[in-house]
Amino acid sequence: MKVAIIAANGGMFDAYKVFNIATAAAATDAEVGIFFTFEGLNLIHKEMHKQLPMPAGTEHFQEGFKRENVPPVDQLVEMAQEMGVKMIACQMTMDVMTLQKEHFVDGIDVGGAASFLHFASDADITLTF
């Protein structure tokens, strides 16, 4: 199984949607690739991914995340990488936002739309978050 994911949003809920599916897929022996673009880049930004905002009015869920022992986002990112999830940061968005590869967690690739399309061209599942 091959799973291709586009992460285009930068909230905390978005991070869980992306990384829960990605890690579950990787644990199911799938080859997984995530293309981070626009606000999605926050999910792998060294500082930002540790303090992603919750959607306005949902802050009270914070407690639920704790109660249910949901792992923090940076831990999920690490786990995903450990399991071989391929992460591609969008070059064009990085340029627009004047971000360098060093601003992101280690082990990511930087590429353009064609890199993602190449990865996704024979994917069984393609998701956008």
Next chain:
Amino acid sequence: MSISADKVLDAKGLACPMPIVKTKKTMNELEPGQVIEVQATDKGSTTDLKAWAESTGNQYLGTITEGDVLKHYLRKASEDELSDESPHPHTATLEEVLNKLDGNEKIKILDVRESAEYAFSHIPNAISIPLGELEQRFNELNPEEDVYIICRSGSRSDMAAKKLAEKGFKKPINVVSGMKAWTGPTETSVEK
């Protein structure tokens, strides 16, 4: 009644997808055929582990509930069982292969056993690519050509045939039931 397991995984208190992720990691440490007990409190873990087992070819045995704790039992699949679900559609018998060789027909034979197995005895001119290396080395073969794939029992070759079909090969053919029943000519690449 207590069920014996080769390994117990404590995934209590963990939320989705952690029970699955931990199960996968622990499963890697098990030998084929061994049983794992996964202790979880995530209420979704029963359906998730069932689905995970189905996707990965492992065997979900069942779940027992003890208070808040769900104890799931899974058995790590062995190579032989993995391919039982839906065998590759194209097969050839050993006799068919032998007839082609006797008739001097040029056929491509791919031996997907480990290189040590191959070294001791293989069909003359068979190419050796162990199943585990096929993903990296399939491009050494011509996808347009018929490829007769053989292993010891027909199970690894079945997986190899599916893999080549997946890679766009026109006609991978699984040779049943493998070298263990082969009576035709063999050669060796080691000094016995």
